[in-house]
Amino acid sequence: MLTDSERQAAIDAVILASKLCQNVRSKLDQGASKEKEDRSPVTIADFGAQAVVLNALAKVSPDVPAVGEEDASDLRGDANAALRERVVSEVQALVPELTESTVLEAIDRGNHSGGASGRFWTLDPIDGTKGFLRNDQYAVALALIEDGEVTFGVLGCPHLPIDWKNPDAGRGCFMVAEKGKGCKQLDSEGKSLGKVQVDQVTDPTKASFCESVESGHTKHGWAAAVAEKLGITTESVRMDSQCKYTAIARGDASIYLRLPTRPGYEEKIWDHAAGVLCVTEAGGNVTDITGAALDFSIGRTLKDNRGVIATNGPIHDAVVTAVQAAQE
Numbered sequence: 650m651l652t653d654s655e656r657q658a659a660i661d662a663v664i665l666a667s668k669l670c671q672n673v674r675s676k677l678d679q680g681a682s683k684e685k686e687d688r689s690p691v692t693i694a695d696f697g698a699q700a701v702v703l704n705a706l707a708k709v710s711p712d713v714p715a716v717g718e719e720d721a722s723d724l725r726g727d728a729n730a731a732l733r734e735r736v737v738s739e740v741q742a743l744v745p746e747l748t749e750s751t752v753l754e755a756i757d758r759g760n761h762s763g764g765a766s767g768r769f770w771t772l773d774p775i776d777g778t779k780g781f782l783r784n785d786q787y788a789v790a791l792a793l794i795e796d797g798e799v800t801f802g803v804l805g806c807p808h809l810p811i812d813w814k815n816p817d818a819g820r821g822c823f824m825v826a827e828k829g830k831g832c833k834q835l836d837s838e839g840k841s842l843g844k845v846q847v848d849q850v851t852d853p854t855k856a857s858f859c860e861s862v863e864s865g866h867t868k869h870g871w872a873a874a875v876a877e878k879l880g881i882t883t884e885s886v887r888m889d890s891q892c893k894y895t896a897i898a899r900g901d902a903s904i905y906l907r908l909p910t911r912p913g914y915e916e917k918i919w920d921h922a923a924g925v926l927c928v929t930e931a932g933g934n935v936t937d938i939t940g941a942a943l944d945f946s947i948g949r950t951l952k953d954n955r956g957v958i959a960t961n962g963p964i965h966d967a968v969v970t971a972v973q974a975a976q977e
């Protein structure tokens with residue numbers, strides 16, 4: 650069971666980490682990022698956000714481990730000194746009492762292996778790093794998993810319009826979902842803007858869908874074939890990060906398709922946990938491409954699932970059928 654102090658600390662931490670990310674956005678020169686071993690990018694904001702969130706959680710729940718994307722070993726050693734100094738300086742601008750060693754320690758708290766029993770946090774300090782680097786959408790995603798089930802999620806979308814239809818009216822949306830209690834949207838000060846609901850579309854031809862910008866993360870051609878089978882005529886909305894789950898949860902779009910680009914890729918739990926709970930608590934449905942529930946109980950990845958389909962609910966079965974039928 651989530652305690653009141655854990656809930657508040659988690660929300661505050663995601664808002665603070667989002668500030669760090671927004672601070673770094675204007676300083677994204679070449680020295681602000683590096684390539685990880687898997688050739689994906691990581692920036693000083695990814696490391697800084699993980700330090701800020703896991704440091705805050707360590708204070709409120711010191712015995713609850715965390716599965717975080719980033720690893721402080723990517724910051725250690727002489728070769729990373731310049732990057733490390735920049736991370737520490739961005740963190741200290743918001744949490745002055747942290748030192749280099751406590752920053753690295755906080756990042757290292759994310760090394761848990763996950764699993765089916767007990768409680769742990771899972772954190773994606775920046776989901777959509779490629780979007781962040783392009784000045785597009787990204788998210789800070791934090792969830793609590795208890796005995797293999799996602800029970801609480803905070804999804805910070807610092808650059809997402811508060812009102813999708815009115816992008817000039819301010820940006821920064823924070824979604825908070827709790828199992829059995831719904832999903833609400835907060836502003837960047839943490840003030841509640843009320844509960845959100847998925848849209849009420851029941852006719853798939855009237856549905857809109859969203860997908861990744863990156864062609865390496867989802868198969869765009871397959872999604873286009875699915876849209877054709879469903880009779881969808883509007884263009885897909887391409888957006889980085891778990892902001893796509895926010896879009897489904899608050900009814901900006903009806904379908905989110907994440908269709909595997911290659912066999913063997915295992916989706917990571919931090920890429921989905923918070924977003925999935927936001928959608929289900931807003932009344933929607935999320936499965937993999939076979940219609941099976943996502944299994945968060947088997948470690949750091951969703952290795953028994955393939956791809957993701959999130960919808961408003963009523964059209965879910967039709968979308969799963971179309972995804973299967975359109976498979977090349």
Ligand SMILES: Nc1ncnc2c1ncn2[C@@H]1O[C@H](COP(=O)(O)O)[C@@H](OP(=O)(O)O)[C@H]1O
Nearest residue numbers: 775776777778779861863865866889890914920
């Ligand atoms: N081949 C692949 N298929 C699906 N997802 C992938 C992938 N390679 C990387 N990713 C994940 O895609 C995430 C971004 O998703 P999106 O395309 O929706 O913005 C990345 O998260 P990070 O940016 O946190 O590393 C990364 O974990």
Ligand SMILES: [Mg+2]
Nearest residue numbers: 689690718778
């Ligand atoms: Mg990454």
Ligand SMILES: [Mg+2]
Nearest residue numbers: 773776777920
């Ligand atoms: Mg991610």
Ligand SMILES: [Mg+2]
Nearest residue numbers: 718773775776
């Ligand atoms: Mg990430």
